[in-house]
Amino acid sequence: MPHGDDGDTKAEQLLAALRAQGIEVDDAPRRLSEYSYDASNYRVRPAAVAFPASVKDVRKVLRACSTLGVPVTARGGGTSMAGNAIGGSLVIDLSRRLTSVGELDGGKAAVWVDAGVILGELRSYVEKASGGEVTFAPDPSSMTRATIGGSIGNDACGNHSVAYGRMTQHVQEVELVTADGAHLHAGRDFLRAVDAGDQQSVARAAELFAGLKELAQDNLAPLRVELGNIPRQVSGYHLGHLLPENGLDVAAALAGSEGTCALVVRAKVGLVPKPRTTALLCLGYANTIDSARDVTTILAARPSAIEGLDASIVDIMRHRRGAASVDSLPQGKAFLMVEFPADSIEQAAAECERLLEKLTADGRVLDHAIVTEPAERAKLWRVREDGAGLSSRRIDGVQTWPGWEDSAVAPERLADYLAELLPLVEQYGYTAFMYGHFGAGCVHMRLDYDLRSDAGRESFENFTREAAALVVAHGGSLSGEHGDGRARSELLDVMYSPAMVGIFRAFKHLWDPAGILNPGIIVDPEPFAASLAPEGVPLPGHARGEPAAVPGAAVVPSSGNRSLLPVASPFVGNTHACIGVGRCRATTGGFMCPSYRATKDEKDSTRGRSRVLQELTRTKGTSHGGWSSPEVREALDLCLSCKACSADCPTGVDIAEAKSELVDQHYRGKIRPFTHYSIGWLPRWLPLLTRIAPLANAGTGFGPFRWVGEKLGVSARRRLPDFAPSARIRRRIREAQFADNADILLFIDSFTRAFRPEVVPAAARVLRDSGISVGCTPDACCGLTWISTGQRDGARRRLARLISRLDDGTNRDIVVLEPSCAATIRDEGPKMVGGAAAARVAARVRSFSVAIDEAIKRGWKPSVAPPQTAVLQTHCHEHAVFGSGSQKRVLKAWGVPNLVESSSCCGVAGNFGFEAEHFDMSMKVAEHSIVPALDSGAGLVLTDGFSCAMQVSQVAPGRTSQHLAAALDPQSARGVA
Structure with missing residues (x-):
């Protein structure tokens, strides 16, 4: 909407009109911050965001906007890297409620689907409905959060485009709404009204179809x-x-139109046979150009995927996720991942061998690996799929940006194109992080532009224009997948003749004569250097990585390894690292983000929270008072502090840390909520409470006390644990029979000691059974509950005390029974306390499952008979810091044949699930993963985390759960089948 009185008046009129018709529309500052960005370099703050619940709502919105002349930008998953999912007036989010999928047609060849359906969810639905016979082919790296509507808008494709092509090849028909609200149905050689009785739509369809025919007939030569x-x-x-x-395929012509002509609300998409199995051939090369020269030979073998990446991506993956994440790759500085489908894994592997023989003769391949094991294939594909997020920041912390990240040439010209493009990158002093769909000649690249200084932006503009001329000289395209958007629309006249640019303009005008749909994109473009988000923003790393100061803010040491950060800055928890990849919006895979999975609201995603904090700094230079700011509280309130984002987000954003730091700043010198003193200080109270355990347990079950607790913030609906009497705790510790000068040390955390002391001797027996002697560490507290309630000074004191007690001059492993405490010592100790001692202690810490996994690798095998079935709930903090693989490996080695994994947060997450205001959300989060897992009927339930055990007792009162130590205890009778 235009600025000024007229724009404000139109905004008010539009909001009033839409709300009067029952359409959800939001113009709150926090909401506008969330939608000011996508995954591009650009920032455009909208006037409002609408959430239509139906096609009828979409028509109402567009009619109102048409009447008032208000521009509209459609948005799906908001993962655009070209800046085509943001706009300055009304943004329509089609991902929240337009999410229905129809039944597969009789031949299992197509399905109708709403624009807001996630590609990955559609694929899962199709495969389940067809019994695994067919699937949905387009698979961009963002498929776990990208929507059908957005993917049609960008003409997306993905890793398997050499076999399946672009979205254009899969869109058979579409339902769309025009700028003036007509509801039309389009396909090959037809464009008609959905409802023959809708006279406006009938007339508009006839007018448009005639105009499209005439446009094509008058311009046959340039189109061909x-x-x-x-x-x-x-x-x-x-x-x-x-x-x-x-x-005259109207549906296909609208693919790639980026919401500038009409809003696609439903689509009929084609399905393809699902391969029975695949093998992956990984090829290592001396450089990227050598790898590109082998592409044509590989294409002749007809693989289903040819994906390229360079060593810089691999180095970042190794740095952030450990050597094991890339250990299946061959040697080399550049890599191709070539996939072959077949009816059997032997046939697929044979295809790999045949191709390898041809490539070896050409002499460019340095090393190779043929990967047939599904878990290893998935691990390698993740390196490629996380390329954009992984490469968003160099190992030294310097940020990289998209911009020239989507060019494409014919595959046979790829090597020659790269041979000129890479020297151009070096000429401008940039570092390139490159990956892409090499089989289709498409190159994705992130560069470490300086977009925050005048000289840096001038260099960015000059480089982009030279790169555009270069790709066109090689017969290529400015965009090979992500669309033109703000990043490339201005450069279309470099690629196309004036006549063709005029034809584009005429096409747009036929559909949208008033120009209200996504203006400035493709036709009549905005300059590509306008609306750059980093311009003038005081972000850390603003000039090749140096920290930037916020004017007027007092500076204090940060809690991480970052440089000094301003107190008032919301760039805590590494939230400035968010680039909009949107993996936090995925509803499957990984643990992030549990509250978003419960609400499907952008405000509850890691990205939404990060964008709010970034936007507040941009607009004011400070955090508007931090936690006291309504925007900040609304954005972070439902964060469970599960820390999953720190591991699952490709850029490593840690919202738990951000929340802790902001709460800490806000309550300094103030009276805190009751839960900060009760739950936050619980380890301080536990020695007293266990001494009076019978009285304490009676009190926690006493109705009036529970009512008072509810008023003070502790949920009366949450089942509370029983405190173990001190005598029982002492007896259990004696039972552990700890040795002096032992091989390893067991750390008994406050929660295990007070609530599950029987785990202590069980763990000691299991570890001794593995052939090592077991001792005990001195008593200490890691300060976890102080961190989660934003009492960081208290946490820092406790961590420092713990480190001094555990740093005993040896390198003995320290096995911690509570995963969240293990994660705190390993991750927070070096960050909050720092120093060599903290690093030494952190390196020694193991969660119990990691210690047992290591024992199994040494040749030990549990002596207890395994159960036939088991449910595994990995604690979020263990997943974030140690990974979730160790428990699964232990259970596999133990011989558990049927494992049901609860692959998300249980919903308690420390203090969150015990707080009265968050109880309902806690239970809603539980419905995503732990409840279905328990409903599977599996026998043994494993919950190493105490909070996870509490949630199991809440959602399934008849079920009991065990720590892995208790399950493996050679002295325990199992009786679980």
Whole structure:
């Protein structure tokens, strides 16, 4: 909406009109912050965001906008890297409620689906509904959060495009709403009203179809000559589909139109046979250009995927996720990942061998690996799929940016193109992080531009123009997948003739004569250096990585390894690292983000929270008072502090740390909520409470006390644990029979000691059974509950005391029974306390499952008979710091044949689930993963985390759960089948 009185008036009129018609529309500052960004370099703050619940709502919105002349930008998952999912007026989010999927057609060849459906969820639905016979093919790296509507808008494809092509090849028909609210149905050689009785839509369809026919007939030569020349020619409109020989396919012509012509609300998409199995051939090369020269040979073997990446991506993956994350890759400085489908794994592996023989003769391959094991294949694909997020920051912390990240040429010209592009990158002093769909000639690249200084932006502009001229000289396309958006629309006249640019303009005008749909994109573009988000923003790393100061803010030491950060800055918890990849919006895979999975609201995603904090700094230079700011509290209130984002987010954003630091700043010198003193200080109270355990347990079950607790913030609906009497605790510790000068030390945390002391001797017996002697560490507290309630000084004191007691001059492993305490010592100790001692202690710490996994690798095997079935709930903090693989490996080695994994947060997450205001959300989070896992009927339930055990007792009162130590205890009778 335009600025000024007229724009404000239109905004008020629009909001009033939409709300009067029952349409959810939000213009709150926090909401606008969340939608000011996508995954690009750009920032455009909208006037409002609408959440239509139906196609009827979409029509109402567009009619109101058309009447008032208010521009509209459609948005799906908000993962655009070209800046085509943000706009300055009304943003329509189609991902919240337009999420229905129809039944597969009779031949299992197609399905109707709403625009807001996630690609990955559609694929899962299709495969389940077809019994695994067919699948949905397009699989961009963002498929766990990208929507059908957005993918049609960008003409997305993905890793398997050499076999399946772009979205254009899979869109058979679409339902759309025009700028003036007409509801139309489009496909090959037709465009008609969805409802024949809707006279407005009937007339609009006839007018448009006649205009499209005329446009194609009048421009046959340029459409045939300039369009469709390479597999990934995504830039501009795909008007070649309007040619007579292509059947005047209106649906295909709208693919890649980026919401500038009409809003696609439903689509009929084609399905393809699902491969029975696949093998992955990984090839190592001396450099990227050598790898590109082998692409044509590989294409002749007809693989389903040819993906490239360079060593810089691998180095970052190794740095952030450990050597094990890339240990299946061959030697080399550049890599190709070539996949072959087949009916059997032997056939697929044989295809790999045949191709390898040909490539070896050419002499460019340095090393190779043929990967047939599913888990190893998935691990390697993750390196490629996380490329954009992983490469967003160099190992030294310098930020990288998209911009020239989506160019494409014919595959046979890829090597020659790269041979000129890479020297151009070096000429400008940039470092390139490169990956891409090499089989389709498409290159994704992030560069360490300086976008915050005048000289840096000038260099960015000059480089981009030279790169555009270069790719066109090689017969290529500015965009090979992500669309033109703000990043490339201005450069279309470099790629196309003036006549073709005029045809694009005429096409847009036919659909949207008033120009209200995503203005400035493709036609009449905004300059590509305008609206850059980093311009003038005081972010850490603003000039090649140096920390930037916020004017007027007092500076204190940060709690991480970062440089000094301003107290008032919300750039805590590494939230400035968010680049909008949106993995936090995925509803499956990983543990992030539990509250978003419960609400499906952008405000509850890691990205939404990060964007709010970034935007507050941009607009005021400070955090608006930090936690006292309504925007901050609304954004972070439902964060469970599970820390999953610190591991699952490709850029490593840690919202738990951000929340802790902001709460800490806010309550300094103030009276805190009751829960900060009760739950936050619980380890301080436990020695007293265990001495009076019978009285304490009676009190926690006494109705009036529970009522008072509810008023003070502790939920009366939450089942509370029984405190173990001190005598029982002492007896259990004696039972452990700890040795002096032992091989390893057991750390008994406050929660295990007070609530599950029987785990202590069980763990000691299991560890001794593995052939090592077991001792005990001195008593100490890691300060976890102080961290989660934002009492960081108290946490720092406790961690420092713990480190001094545990740093005993040996390198003996320290096995911690409570995963969250193990994670705190390992992760927070070096960050909050720092120093060599903290690093030494952290390196020695193991969670119990990690220690047992290591024992199994040494050759030990549990002596207890395994159960036939088991449910595994990995603690979020263990997942974040140690990974979730150790427990699964232990159970596999133990011989458990049927494992049901609860692959997300249980919902308690420390103090969160015990707080009265968060109880309902805690239970809603539980419904995502732990409840279905328990409903599976599996026998043994493993919950090493105490909070996870509490949630199991809450959601399934008849079920009991065990610590892994108790399950493996050679002295315990199992009786679980």
